Amino acid sequence: MTRFQTISIIGAGAWGTALAAVAARAGRGVTLYARDPDHAARIAAARENPRLPGIPLADSISITADLAQAARAAAVLIVVPAQHLRGAVMHLAPLLPDGTPVVACAKGIEHGTHKFMTEVIAEAAPHATAAILSGPSFADDVARGLPTAVTLAAQDEALAADLVQALGSPTFRPYHSTDVRGVEIGGAAKNVLAIAAGIVAGRKLGASALAALTTRGFAELVRLGRAFGARGETLTGLSGLGDLILSCAGPQSRNFAAGLALGRGEPLPAGKLAEGQYTAPVLVELAASRGVEMPVAQAVAAILAGTVTIDAAIEALMLRPFKAEE
Ligand SMILES: NC(=O)C1=CN([C@@H]2O[C@H](COP(=O)(O)OP(=O)(O)OC[C@H]3O[C@@H](n4cnc5c(N)ncnc54)[C@H](OP(=O)(O)O)[C@@H]3O)[C@@H](O)[C@H]2O)C=CC1
Ligand SMILES: O=C(CO)COP(=O)(O)O
Numbered sequence: 001m002t003r004f005q006t007i008s009i010i011g012a013g014a015w016g017t018a019l020a021a022v023a024a025r026a027g028r029g030v031t032l033y034a035r036d037p038d039h040a041a042r043i044a045a046a047r048e049n050p051r052l053p054g055i056p057l058a059d060s061i062s063i064t065a066d067l068a069q070a071a072r073a074a075a076v077l078i079v080v081p082a083q084h085l086r087g088a089v090m091h092l093a094p095l096l097p098d099g100t101p102v103v104a105c106a107k108g109i110e111h112g113t114h115k116f117m118t119e120v121i122a123e124a125a126p127h128a129t130a131a132i133l134s135g136p137s138f139a140d141d142v143a144r145g146l147p148t149a150v151t152l153a154a155q156d157e158a159l160a161a162d163l164v165q166a167l168g169s170p171t172f173r174p175y176h177s178t179d180v181r182g183v184e185i186g187g188a189a190k191n192v193l194a195i196a197a198g199i200v201a202g203r204k205l206g207a208s209a210l211a212a213l214t215t216r217g218f219a220e221l222v223r224l225g226r227a228f229g230a231r232g233e234t235l236t237g238l239s240g241l242g243d244l245i246l247s248c249a250g251p252q253s254r255n256f257a258a259g260l261a262l263g264r265g266e267p268l269p270a271g272k273l274a275e276g277q278y279t280a281p282v283l284v285e286l287a288a289s290r291g292v293e294m295p296v297a298q299a300v301a302a303i304l305a306g307t308v309t310i311d312a313a314i315e316a317l318m319l320r321p322f323k324a325e326e
Contacts, residue, residue, distance in 0.1 A: 004101070004166035008033060008073035010088055012043060012063070013273075015105060016079035017052040018139035023077075024058035025145065025169045031062050033070035040065040055143040071095035075103065075163060077133065078121070082108025082188075083278055085117060089124035101163060102128040103152065107187030107243075108275045109282045114289070116184040129154070131163060132180055134187035135238035136246035138253075145171045151239040153177040175238060182230030186240035189224060191276030192283050192297045193217035194247035194255035195262070199303070199310060201250075202263020213296065214248045219326065220294040224283075227290040262303065263310060280304055295320060 007023040009016045012034035020032040034040035043049045044063040047056055057063075064070060071092055080088045085106055096102070102125060104117035115123070118130035135150030142148045152167070152174045154160040160176035167174055177183060193214070200213050218241060225235045234240060251257040258274035261267060268274070280301040287294040299313040308316075 002028075002166040003162055004075040005029060006031070006073040007075050007077060007166065008070040009077045009079055010067075010070055010092060011079035011105075012039060012049060012051065013079065014049075014052045014139040016077070017049040017055065017057075018137075018143040019077050019079055019105060019133075020061050021055065021058060021143045021145075022167055022169070022172045024060045025171065026167050027169075028060070028166060029073075030058070030060055031064055031070050031073055032057075033064055033067060035065065035067075037065040052139055052143055055140075067091060068095045071097075071100075073100075075101040075166065076128075077103045077105050079105040081273055081278075082106040082117065082275055083111055085120050086110065086124050089121050089128075093125035093128070096125060096128055098127045100128050101131055101154070101159060103131040103133050103163065105133045106275070107134055107191055108279045109184075109188045109286060111278065111282055114282060114286050116181060116188070118180050118184065129156070129159060130180075131160065132183050132187075133174070134183050134243065135174075136242040138246070140252075142172065147171055147173070149173040149175065149238055149242075151175050151177050151183050151234070151237060153180045153183040153234075153239075155180060177234060177237075179231045179234040181228050182225050182234030183239040185225045185228060185230055186221060186235060186237075186243060188275075188279050189221040189283060189297070190240075190244040190247050191255045191274070192280045192300050193221065193244060193276075194253050195259035195274065195276045195280070195300050195304075196296050197248035198251070198253075198256040198259020198261075199263040199300075200259075201256070202260040203310065203314070205314075210248070214244065217248070217296045218244055220287075220292075220296055223292050224287050224290070224294060227287075227292045259300075276300070277304055
């Protein structure tokens, strides 16, 4: 039994649609909010979202373009891209009853402010209770009911545990945590590192290079996490190492696919959200502000900015001063 019998999802994209399926499978009453009424009408008519084709929507999922209706749910999953989060929460805030859990499901860091997702929620809706959901979870896999595990973190452990009860099912296994920052750092950093992995694959540098890149990228993720007080079990857990393994493994990750195109000298895949492109410069600034070295993330940011070629970046990484492994 859960105290969150109704769940709304703000953001009818690929991940929002997948999480609507998750909540429906868990037995919840589900409202999926699309900001564009035409988009909402198309989904309602077809009982399928073109953003996640081939996934029929469960009957228990109602589609709406009425934000007030979505705001009445017992808990809200906000599933918009990281750089859109503040705007989305600002629209939601006046409609939201005090104390409503608002679970950020985006992976990123806000440009300009360097704020993490739950910080953005806390600023845009101070009367809400912020939480974060993150982990190795491709929307298509999750929506198809393939076994998936993620981490759901909130400062209040009982809240995190109750939200896990509300969403868990035989195919979706959330673990609860109170390490909010650690979960947020894993999700944000893995997207940038996945671009690097894609570049290595696009340059056909081989499986050994990909393993080295993923491992040294994980070392950077850990350094940054520790600088923000993240717990070891979080960084080596689903939202850290787990999501890094998934996103550095192949082009089902849009961030990996972006890196693959970069490595091949091709245009970036059109219409595909690669959060790492937006996170890279912010991650580098954030790391620098804490005196944390993230050479792989720096290389990705420089390549994306066009200030260094891929070959020069790879050589520079290989010829950094030799040091003890950490
Ligand atoms: N796709 C995946 O496999 C996974 C994605 N994620 C994360 O989830 C987040 C979203 O990704 P994803 O769903 O794939 O992206 P999509 O581009 O598929 O969907 C984003 C959705 O957000 C909506 N949106 C944007 N701004 C607002 C707003 N202000 N109010 C309401 N809705 C808004 C868009 O609406 P519109 O259509 O009108 O533009 C769109 O439907 C990202 O941070 C991603 O890292 C996490 C795990 C898995
Ligand atoms: O976050 C995700 C998997 O956990 C989705 O990865 P991409 O955003 O790289 O597609």
